[in-house]
Each structure stands twice: as structure tokens, then as C-alpha cells.
Amino acid sequence: MSQSQNQNFFARLGERIDETGSVVCVGLDPDQSRLPDEVRDADLPRWQFNRRIIDATHEHAACYKPNAAFYEDADGWRALAETIAYAHGKDVPVIVDAKRADIGNTARQYAESLQDLDADAVTVNPYMGEDSLKPFLSTGLGVFILCRTSNPGGADIQNRELEAGGTVYEHVARLASTWNENDNVGLVVGATAPDELEDIRRQVPSLPFLVPGVGAQGGDAEAAVEYGLNEDGVGVVNSTRGIIFAGEDSDDWAGAAGQAAKRLKERLDQFR
Numbered sequence: 001m002s003q004s005q006n007q008n009f010f011a012r013l014g015e016r017i018d019e020t021g022s023v024v025c026v027g028l029d030p031d032q033s034r035l036p037d038e039v040r041d042a043d044l045p046r047w048q049f050n051r052r053i054i055d056a057t058h059e060h061a062a063c064y065k066p067n068a069a070f071y072e073d074a075d076g077w078r079a080l081a082e083t084i085a086y087a088h089g090k091d092v093p094v095i096v097d098a099k100r101a102d103i104g105n106t107a108r109q110y111a112e113s114l115q116d117l118d119a120d121a122v123t124v125n126p127y128m129g130e131d132s133l134k135p136f137l138s139t140g141l142g143v144f145i146l147c148r149t150s151n152p153g154g155a156d157i158q159n160r161e162l163e164a165g166g167t168v169y170e171h172v173a174r175l176a177s178t179w180n181e182n183d184n185v186g187l188v189v190g191a192t193a194p195d196e197l198e199d200i201r202r203q204v205p206s207l208p209f210l211v212p213g214v215g216a217q218g219g220d221a222e223a224a225v226e227y228g229l230n231e232d233g234v235g236v237v238n239s240t241r242g243i244i245f246a247g248e249d250s251d252d253w254a255g256a257a258g259q260a261a262k263r264l265k266e267r268l269d270q271f272r
């Protein structure tokens with residue numbers, strides 16, 4: 001277990017938010033078809049890209065969020081491990097957006113491999129129920145449970161009304177509270193669903209949210225801050241393509257990412 005995994009994730013995240021004055025979660029999804037020429041021929045281009053993005057953005061980053069989908073090959077896993085170590089060197093916690101869950105025996109392997117990678121937190125999918133999440137909940141990892149996702153189809157299942165009353169996403173939010181025995185549970189709630197964000201915040205005032213969907217997905221930044229942060233001001237708002245590819249056509253692509261992270265921090269600050 002790393003030093004960062006010894007401290008409660010949300011306590012550490014709260015400290016980082018205080019240190020930087022930022023609730024920006026910078027996504028690190030190094031789409032290989034969009035990497036600048038400068039890093040394409042390097043050893044581990046995704047890692048070289050991330051290193052430059054981290055250098056340019058860390059002052060404005062409450063945390064980083066690499067999405068596992070962009071690393072799921074042999075070189076990718078190495079690039080992800082280097083990226084996490086480098087972010088830690090800058091004192092920034094890392095959420096691996098992996099949306100994991102499985103039967104307990106398999107989920108244990110997922111949880112162990114994320115701990116080996118030195119992730120600080122992970123996203124998980126609640127669809128398979130409590131036993132599929134227990135291996136994550138019982139670690140030192142922060143665990144963000146998908147509650148109301150930002151994609152257009154997020155409403156298909158998550159907004160369904162239950163016969164017993166309330167919606168599926170409300171049920172997930174309530175269950176998540178009961179699974180929070182180790183104070184390490186948060187929720188993923190998209191900024192593209194501001195009404196649901198407000199509703200979920202009312203149901204669970206103390207859980208921190210990871211709010212994706214501002215930037216490229218056009219979500220509501222004000223609602224993301226107003227409802228994404230818990231009563232202690234802990235929670236983060238993610239933007240990925242809007243930051244890391246802000247300078248896609250520029251020679252100073254890393255500088256442009258730094259400026260985009262700073263601009264988002266300042267925009268979100270207006271609502272804190």
C-alpha cells in the first residue's frame with residue numbers, strides 16, 4: 001500500500017482542494033489518434049503526453065482522472081503506472097476511471113491490480129450489487145459509484161421509476177450511503193443532468209461527487225459546483241478533452257492545456 005493509500009482518500013482530496021483552491025479534476029485520456037507529432041515517436045507516447053500535460057496543469061488540479069479505456073494494452077498499462085507515479089511526485093491524487101465490478105473473486109483481482117498501480121481512487125459500477133463492490137470498499141481506495149452518468153442514455157435505466165417509489169439513481173445513492181462504512185464512498189453524477197444532481201445532493205448531503213460532463217459534453221458548470229461538493233466542500237468537477245486537447249493545433253499544446261485548466265478553475269470558483 002502506498003503512502004497516499006494510507007490516508008483516507010477524501011481527507012487527502014479535501015487537503016488538495018484547500019492547497020490549490022481548485023476543484024478541477026483533469027482527465028488524462030490520451031487518445032492515440034490525437035497525440036501531437038512531438039510525442040508520437042517517443043517511447044510510451046501516452047506517458048510522454050501525460051507528463052507534459054501534468055507539468056502544465058498540476059497547479060490547477062485537485063486530482064487527475066485517467067480513464068482505463070485509454071490504457072488497456074501492454075504499453076498502456078506501463079504508461080498509466082508512470083503517469084500515476086508522476087502525478088504523485090507533484091502531490092496530486094489520481095482517480096482511475098475504470099468502472100469496475102464483478103463477482104467477488106474477480107472483483108478482488110481488479111481491486112488488487114488498481115492498488116498495485118498505486119491508484120488513490122477508482123470508479124465502480126453498482127449494477128452487480130454490494131458483494132461486487134466489497135473488494136473495493138474494503139481497501140484504502142476512494143470508491144466513486146456510478147449513480148447518474150453524463151451520457152445521453154444515462155436516463156434509460158438510471159431514471160426509471162421503481163415500484164417501491166423513487167428512481168434507480170436515487171436507490172443507488174441511498175445504497176451508496178449504507179456502503180460507506182469506511183468513509184471512502186463518493187458518487188459519479190454527470191453535469192449534463194443538473195436536476196438529478198440537485199436531487200441526489202439533497203438525498204446524500206455528505207457524499208463527495210465526481211462530476212464529469214463539463215467541457216466537451218456541454219454540462220452545467222454551476223450545478224456541478226453547487227451540488228457536486230458536499231457540506232465540507234469536497235467533490236471534483238472533471239473535464240478531459242476540453243483541457244488536454246485545448247491546444248491540439250498549436251505548437252504550445254501543453255501550455256494551452258495549462259491555460260484551459262486555469263480557466264476552468266476560475267470559472268468553477270465563481271460558484272464556490
Ligand SMILES: O=c1ccn([C@@H]2O[C@H](COP(=O)(O)O)[C@@H](O)[C@H]2O)c(=O)[nH]1
Pocket residue numbers: 027029067097148149150151188189190212213214215216217238239240241242
Ligand atoms: O458519467 C460519466 C462517467 C465517466 N465519464 C468519463 O469522464 C471523462 C469525460 O471526458 P470529456 O472529454 O470531458 O467529455 C471520460 O473519461 C468519460 O469516459 C463521463 O464522461 N461520464
